[in-house]
Amino acid sequence: MKRFTVRRSRIHGRGVFALRPIKAGELLLEYKGQVIAWRTATQAHRCNGQAGHTFYFGLSNGRVIDGSSGGNSARWLNHACEPNCQAIESNNRIFIEVTRDVFPDEELFIDYGLEISGDVTELERRAYACRCRSVRCRGTMIARV
DSSP states (O other): OOOEEEEEOSSSSEEEEESSOBOTTOEEEEEOSEEEEHHHHHHHHHHHOBTTBOOEEEOTTSEEEETTTTOOGGGGOEEOSSOSEEEEEETTEEEEEEOSOBOTTOEEEEOOOBOOSSOOOHHHHHHTBOOOOOTTOOSBSBSOO
């Protein structure tokens, strides 16, 4: 039985929504895409990217999963400062796990926790602005501000 679908989100563009109740601890799906070098991802984003928008998911080995190339529905997971899912890395793969019980029609979120080297500028904060509307919203998808 299908557990989720992709459709228009009130947060940003498309989002992933539960079709049925999903229990905390369930693995939802794997984040798929082409695995590339970080340097390749940076160059491609600089040339073709849109500020504040990417389908890249960094791995601990320094490589990146590019969800825009060979990706799946996981690339449509939006950010929230109080997410109901988390990303788990295992053997250079990313899996999305539900962290609390989710109800049908509820949008599924992860905390992007974006990392930027050096001091975060106001321009970067605005480029990666958060729209989650949570009481605990930090105002940006960047991990530390």
